[in-house]
Amino acid sequence: MFDFTKLSNAVIEGDNEQVQVYVKEAIDAKVDPLTIINEGLIGGMNVVGQRFKVNDMFVPEVLMSARSMNAGIELVKPFLAGGEMSNKGTVIIGTVKGDLHDIGKSLVGMMLECSGFKVIDLGVDISPEEFMAAIKENDGKILALSALLTTTMLSMKSTIDVCVEQGMRDKVKVIIGGAPISQEFSDQIGADGYAGDAAAAVELVTKLLKDNEMVAR
Known part of the structure; x- marks a missing residue:
């Protein structure tokens, strides 16, 4: 089982390099691309959202986290079947x-x-x-x-x-x-x-x- 905690934590910390390292590890381990996005990347951003809401994180940190999440998503995208990322609207x-x-x-x-x-x-x-x-x-x-x-x-x-x-x-x-x-x-x-x-x-x-x-x- 891939440990998504370290990937989520890297997103929370806004650490682009670590996010990319862990995403590559997950891809190499043949983890389902959508699972990498939902469990690891979005999982981290969900925590960021909650912390932002209670003033435990601020705009510059949230932007860093969002950028690191996007860096991870860019690596996963080529492995997604066409248009597989969810679109709620x-x-x-x-x-x-x-x-x-x-x-x-x-x-x-x-x-x-x-x-x-x-x-x-x-x-x-x-x-x-x-x-x-x-x-x-x-x-x-x-x-x-x-x-x-x-x-x-x-x-x-x-x-x-x-x-x-x-x-x-x-x-x-x-x-x-x-x-x-x-x-x-x-x-x-x-x-x-x-x-x-x-x-x-x-x-x-x-x-x-x-x-x-x-x-x-």
């Missing part, structure tokens, strides 16, 4: 028009990827029309909007308004986040939810997609 994420902040958004994107979602990160300063085009092109189920400036908060409302105008609002769940954002603001502009940090965003996306499945049934 596609999330379109970006920072709204007029705002150039991206650390929080990138962190949310990484944590969602770690949790098995497909993430299309559009970057910063994204117009409502660009968000809509990405939803259509990628069959996005969740639209995640980020803003760090109070002056760009209203761009979130504009994006939701365009979503309604284009008849897409019932096809996609909209979540928002960023330093000045609150649940109250989320309710005011008609978003489906607000997440205060990356771990909360993963929980919210998981819940919204689960609720969607229930309705579809």
Whole structure:
């Protein structure tokens, strides 16, 4: 039996080199590629997510862990049968028009990827029309909007308004986040939810997609 603890710990510590060493060991030992990802790499990131939530880890450390996990996944990818990595749903994420902040958004994107979602990160300063085009092109189920400036908060409302105008609002769940954002603001502009940090965003996306499945049934 391969010991996944050392691989998970290397991810938690953000140690790229050790992660790659242990992933290669697992591949050489003929461990199932998906098991390497789920037990070792995502297993480590799950711990990171929990520690981040209780302020036991901070953004720079989480980013290091996420990068080391991605380094491990890149090594495993060639051994996966086509498209075998789980995709729980596609999330379109970006920072709204007029705002150039991206650390929080990138962190949310990484944590969602770690949790098995497909993430299309559009970057910063994204117009409502660009968000809509990405939803259509990628069959996005969740639209995640980020803003760090109070002056760009209203761009979130504009994006939701365009979503309604284009008849897409019932096809996609909209979540928002960023330093000045609150649940109250989320309710005011008609978003489906607000997440205060990356771990909360993963929980919210998981819940919204689960609720969607229930309705579809």
